[in-house]
Amino acid sequence: MKSVVEIRQLTKKFSNQRGIEDVNITVEQGDIYGFFGPNGAGKTTVMKIMTGLSRADRGEVRLFGHSVKTHYEEAMAKVGVLIETAEAYTYMSARRNLELAARFYPGIGRQRIDEVLDIVGLAPYQNEKVAGYSLGMKQRLGLAAAMLSKPELLILDEPTNGLDIEGMVQIREIIVRLAREERITFLISSHLIHEMELMCNRIGILHQGRLVREGLVAELREEGGTLEQAYLREIEDVRRLAAHA
Template identity: 65%
Template sequence: MNAEIALDIQGLSKTYRNKRGIDDITLQVARGDVYGFFGPNGAGKSTVMKIIAGLIKPDRGHVRLFGHDVGDQYELAMSQAGVLIEKAEAFEYMSGRRNLELAARLYPGLPKTRIDEVLELVGLAASGREKVGHYSLGMKQRLGIACALVSKPKLLILDEPTNGLDIESMVEVRELIKRLAAQERTTFFVSSHLISEMEMICNRIGILHEGKLIREGGMAELLQESGQSLETYFVAQLRIEREGARHESAAVQYH
């Protein structure tokens, strides 16, 4: 891959006490991509996201953000990344603007105009002075993305950004991602279990099943292979995986 690599994951593995986790995940995300990390609930998406964000440590493997190792060079690695893991959290008794001002204090040297820029970007310019407690779910999620954007990161890592949202709010977040990718050239690594969402916003996708990356490629390529939709392709891939697992199990029993 000749393009600048925003996210480089090599041989990432993590096993929990219940034997679930992820196994040997390797992938790369180029600058400017909107990469969809798709899989059913429990596939291991959040584990990968938390390792990328430095919230948990892997058993094996490494993660690099723009060439900086998250394990050894955490501050350098995260200096160009914004992270939103699942539900956006905010002080509901404060305004959206005040929440952003608090987030901005973590990044000395940011121009004062950045708060207004971010509010405009996420479509909250008119409601920035309202208390967050009065925001809709979609507005709260957009505020969470705004907090992740305040440092002007090159890479935004979003874990299930539309989880629990109503249809209108899902559309708001989807349009925001597409707009930021087009206008700001922000790179996105977005996880979801909603395959229709991935199909509408991503140019590349990785499919995770039971902790393993079973397929990766460009959206156009995968849709061409399926002949119909990403949903059709995913179901076909799962059947292949399950059939392979059955054959493996039968071979072990035979021997």
């Protein structure tokens, strides 16, 4: 399989000494890759460096073979991004928000806006003001905006965070369907391990800024139990090694 994302020795330290250290990740074409870790583990930091919103102290990120640091436009040409919260003009309709976003992409017109509204299930509500949307609807609008340019890779930071069960299921079903029908590759961060288990085929476990395990979800399950149990085993191993260091 062709590697879509290659991250090597990515390191960034903040003044409080938190951050990430020597993170290595590979996301292959067709993956729904779950980037899992508790709040504060460094998931968003990695994603911001990946998308040029932050600069690493050391290491390299390559998207579709292009370095984000030296060939940013080429690296991001096939990438859609939704980091942290989905931003929108709440006094405008969903359609108007997408029309404004489409101006940043050449050749994106009414037909593509209709397509993404239909994909995320907002077509019936497209002319309503976003102020009246639920959190789940706002997340779906953010996903629609990230998809406007017909990306081959979608980077989504906590896309189900704060949603109720129905909203979480809706976002999950959209992601799985896009991977299957549109052949989009996903890198998704979350601190909800059950969500990761339901939609991802590969996972990277981040703990205190370090990637402690990367592999197929099926392989982790085969080692015994659920993904949650696999995570707890990995963290226990890390703590045991640290205690004997």
